[in-house]
Amino acid sequence: MRDLWEAFTGFLRTFGALQLFLLRLIVESPRVLMRPRLVSQQIFNAGALSLVLIMVCGFFVGAVIGLQGHSNLARFGSEDILGLFSALSLMKELGPVITALLFAGRAGTALASEIGLMRTTDQLSAMEMMAIDPVIRVATPRFLGGAISMPLLTAIFTSVGILGSWVVGVPLLGVDAGAFWSQMQAGVGMADVWEGILKSIVFGLAASLIAVWEGYNAIPTAEGVGRATTRTVVITAVVILVFDFMITAMAISLG
Amino acid sequence: MNADHIVEIEDLHYARGTRPIFSGLNLNIRRGEVTAIMGPSGTGKTTLLRLITGQLLPDRGRIRVDGEWLAGLRREGLYALRRKIGMLFQNGALLTDLSVYENVAFPLREHYELPERLIRHIVLTKLHAVGLRGAAEMMPTELSGGMARRVALARAMATDPRILIYDEPFVGLDPISMGVIVRLVRRMNDALGISSIVVSHDVQEINTVADSSYLISEGKVAASGSPDELSNAPSELVRQFMHGMADGPVPFHFPAPDYTSQLIGNGEGDDDA
Numbered sequence: 001m002r003d004l005w006e007a008f009t010g011f012l013r014t015f016g017a018l019q020l021f022l023l024r025l026i027v028e029s030p031r032v033l034m035r036p037r038l039v040s041q042q043i044f045n046a047g048a049l050s051l052v053l054i055m056v057c058g059f060f061v062g063a064v065i066g067l068q069g070h071s072n073l074a075r076f077g078s079e080d081i082l083g084l085f086s087a088l089s090l091m092k093e094l095g096p097v098i099t100a101l102l103f104a105g106r107a108g109t110a111l112a113s114e115i116g117l118m119r120t121t122d123q124l125s126a127m128e129m130m131a132i133d134p135v136i137r138v139a140t141p142r143f144l145g146g147a148i149s150m151p152l153l154t155a156i157f158t159s160v161g162i163l164g165s166w167v168v169g170v171p172l173l174g175v176d177a178g179a180f181w182s183q184m185q186a187g188v189g190m191a192d193v194w195e196g197i198l199k200s201i202v203f204g205l206a207a208s209l210i211a212v213w214e215g216y217n218a219i220p221t222a223e224g225v226g227r228a229t230t231r232t233v234v235i236t237a238v239v240i241l242v243f244d245f246m247i248t249a250m251a252i253s254l255g
Numbered sequence: 256m257n258a259d260h261i262v263e264i265e266d267l268h269y270a271r272g273t274r275p276i277f278s279g280l281n282l283n284i285r286r287g288e289v290t291a292i293m294g295p296s297g298t299g300k301t302t303l304l305r306l307i308t309g310q311l312l313p314d315r316g317r318i319r320v321d322g323e324w325l326a327g328l329r330r331e332g333l334y335a336l337r338r339k340i341g342m343l344f345q346n347g348a349l350l351t352d353l354s355v356y357e358n359v360a361f362p363l364r365e366h367y368e369l370p371e372r373l374i375r376h377i378v379l380t381k382l383h384a385v386g387l388r389g390a391a392e393m394m395p396t397e398l399s400g401g402m403a404r405r406v407a408l409a410r411a412m413a414t415d416p417r418i419l420i421y422d423e424p425f426v427g428l429d430p431i432s433m434g435v436i437v438r439l440v441r442r443m444n445d446a447l448g449i450s451s452i453v454v455s456h457d458v459q460e461i462n463t464v465a466d467s468s469y470l471i472s473e474g475k476v477a478a479s480g481s482p483d484e485l486s487n488a489p490s491e492l493v494r495q496f497m498h499g500m501a502d503g504p505v506p507f508h509f510p511a512p513d514y515t516s517q518l519i520g521n522g523e524g525d526d527d528a
Contacts, residue, residue, distance in 0.1 A: 118351075126348035126407075129308060129341075130362045130414075131334040137365070 021216075022209055024135055025143045032140045042145025046107040046208075050153060053106055054099060058157035061094055062086060062164025069165070070173050079173075083180035084187035086165035092192055095158035096199035097244050100207050103150055104236035108211035111142050112232040115215025116225035124216075139216055143208045150204025151197060158196065195251045202243055207236045261286045261321055261418060261450045262307055268315035269299070269306060276302050278474040280316070289444050289451040291465035293458065295496060298471050300454040301345075304422055307452070308340060309333045321417060338366065341411030342420045347403035349395040349410070355382070356391040359410045366414065381409040385439060401432025408439060418450050419443060425457040433460060440464050458497055462486070470496060 032038060069085045115138060118124050124134040162184075169175040211232045218228035257263070262284035269277045276299035284290045294300050305311045307318060309325050318325045321339055328336065349358050359378045363369055369377075382388045385405040395403060404424060411419060424436050441464050444451045455461045461468065462482035470478040470485060470493055478485055478493045486497050495503030511517070 121346060121351070122344045122348035123350055125310065126342070126344055126350075128310060129337055130365070130410075131337040132362065132365045133334075 018209070018213055021213055025140050025209070025212070028133075028136050028140045029144060032136060032144060038137075038141040039144050039148070042141045043149050044145075046103075046111070046142070046146045047149030047153060050103060050106045050149070051156070053102060054153050054157050055160050057098065057102055058095075058160035059164040061098060061157075062090060062161030062166075063168045065089055065094070065161070066165035066168030066173070070169055070175065079169075079175050080179035081183045081187070082165070082169045082175050083162075083182075083184035086169070087162055087184045087188050088192060090158045090161040090165070091188070091196040092199075092248075093244070095154050095161060096196055096203055097240060099154040099157045099200065100150065100203035100240045101237055103146070103153060103204070104207050104211070104233050104240075107146060107149070108207055108232045108236055109229045111146065111208070111211040112215035112218070113225055113229045115139070115142070115212060116218030116220075116228045119216070119218055120220040120222075120225060134216075139212050143212045146208030146211065147201075147204045150207065151200040154196070154200035154203075191251070191255060195247070198251075199244065199247050202247065203240050206239050206243060210236045210239065257283070259285050260319075262452070263319040264307070264316070265318075266316040267306065267313050267318065269302065269311070269313050271302070275474055277306075277313075277316075280471070280475055282469055282476055282479075284450060284452055285467070286450050287444075287448060288466040289440060289453060289464055291461045291468040292452065292454045292471060293456055293461060293468055293496070294471035294477075296456065299474075300456075300471065301422055303471070304342070304420055304452070304454055308337060308342065308420070338414060339417045340420060341414070341416035341418070343404065343407050343411050343422060343424060345423045345426060346400075347395070347407035349398075349403055349407055351395050353395075354391070355387065355393050355395065355398070355406050358395065358406060359413050362410065362414050377413060378409075381412050382406075384412070384443075385409045386435070399432070401428050401435065404428075404432075404436060405439065408443070412443065412447070415447075416449065418452065421451065421453045421455075423455055424453060425455055425460045437464050458499065472496075 065086045066082065069082050069089075070079055073079050073082060073085065115124075118134075118138065124138065127134045127137060166180060170177050170180055214228040214232045214235070215225075218224045260283045262282075264280060264282040267277045267280040267282075268275070280303075282292075292300055292303065302311065306313055307320060309328065312326075320336060323332070323336060325333070325336075349355075350361060353361065356378055359381055360374050363374050363377060379388055379391070382391055385408050387402060387405055387409065390398065390402065390406070395406070398406065408419075421440065424440065425433050428436065437460050440451060440453060443449065453461060453465065465482060467481055468479065468485055469476050472492055478488050478490055480488075485493060488494065488497075492504040494500070501507050
């Protein structure tokens with residue numbers, strides 16, 4: 001019972017510290033944005049280097065949606081709405097969620113281990129000793145870089161995914177090209193687009209915050225950095241799936 | 256307050272968890288001198304440096320650096336004070352994603368808006384002082400341990416500090432690199448008119464460079480004075496440390512249950528009993 005209580009208070013303390021950390025990142029953001037090179041370098045690291053992964057995965061997820069969608073819709077004779085079906089599922093769910101999970105695996109782990117290693121090799125202490133705040137110089141640019149990259153990556157994932165679904169559906173399985181695009185155009189509303197964008201922004205903030213936090217607070221040993229990297233992926237995955245449910249529920253109840 | 260002292264530590268208490276590291280430490284560091292802080296491994300020498308630079312807060316007692324009490328300083332004040340302090344970490348702590356040149360330029364770029372030509376001038380001068388002007392374009396991973404430490408020294412000097420702090424500068428160096436660092440410590444101190452604090456347990460090297468030394472043990476100053484005074488001190492502990500004897504007041508054996516009973520006893524005292 002006492003262990004349970006301690007685990008609970010420990011969780012609350014960590015959660016509180018995490019919120020304070022997020023607050024500091026947000027407060028320092030304007031100052032960091034004044035030095036665009038710091039941020040653009042991190043957008044390159046988190047975003048551009050994830051690009052190929054995102055596009056390849058996006059294509060195949062879209063292609064599988066095309067296959068599954070076609071074979072199931074064909075049972076009801078409604079293959080024509082394949083375009084709408086793919087666009088909605090990619091835009092609202094698969095795009096943001098899978099991009100965020102891939103982002104955690106590719107960019108999140110890189111961030112956590114990089115910052116963790118900087119902690120381990122005293123680079124963060126050295127900055128503090130040079131009167132340079134590592135939260136400003138190291139954590140905030142990486143947080144911003146990740147948070148800015150995620151929505152862009154999601155948009156690319158979704159677009160390539162729709163392309164993948166088209167490749168399977170139209171040239172290979174013979175869905176009418178006009179129906180594919182016009183059904184999509186008629187059926188997808190602005191609310192659907194916004195839901196996807198909102199998710200990608202929230203997921204980007206969450207994934208970047210978790211990665212930077214885990215790296216920044218890694219125990220300064222080889223094992224500690226390894227654990228921080230693992231925790232980044234695991235915690236991000238859980239948080240994103242929970243947030244996904246909450247945002248979807250909110251969107252439906254409002255919608 | 257004594258104007259001769261650049262660092263004053265009064266009645267310092269600090270514990271990590273339940274383990275006390277310092278209990279009533281008093282120590283003064285004189286301006287313009289090289290002061291050595293020595294002690295067996297695990298006596299908290301690095302912790303002491305982190306306390307002096309305000310990275311850690313003492314549980315009790317006060318620390319004054321260059322006339323300012325650390326306890327009264329907020330983040331801005333502390334950062335302003337740290338600009339007067341250059342610190343050399345044990346492994347150099349160079350930023351691994353920047354070249355040697357950019358590492359030395361780093362504090363200049365972060366703190367001041369200087370024209371590129373002036374930055375170049377300062378960086379090359381500092382690198383020249385440590386003999387590594389030719390390595391300016393190398394990356395930290397390409398450097399040997401001794402070179403990395405010299406670059407870190409150039410970086411620590413980039414903003415012209417008043418105090419230079421060296422954390423174990425001699426550890427793991429070959430004799431030549433060691434000689435280079437020893438010479439640099441002395442030369443930087445005298446040429447720049449700064450004060451140096453060297454934390455080390457390399458008795459021979461430190462004796463050649465230090466004006467005065469403190470030997471710390473069990474949370475207090477066990478002995479202090481010039482290298483000669485320490486070498487001839489009557490205390491058993493000081494003798495053991497200065498002459499590198501394996502057994503003495505600091506025992507060879509880490510505390511353990513009785514040897515015989517652990518070996519022949521049927522599991523008593525064993526972990527998996």
